[in-house]
Amino acid sequence: MSKATKVVLATVLLSAVFSVGIIFSYVFA
16 A cells, blocks of 8 residues: 555544544534
8 A cells, every 4th residue: 555545544534533523522512
């Protein structure tokens, strides 16, 4: 796997975790 692919995967994973965190903060607010 190339370095660029790993960077893209890491970015997508972080944004997904961030989105889930925002959704949970709205749900449990």
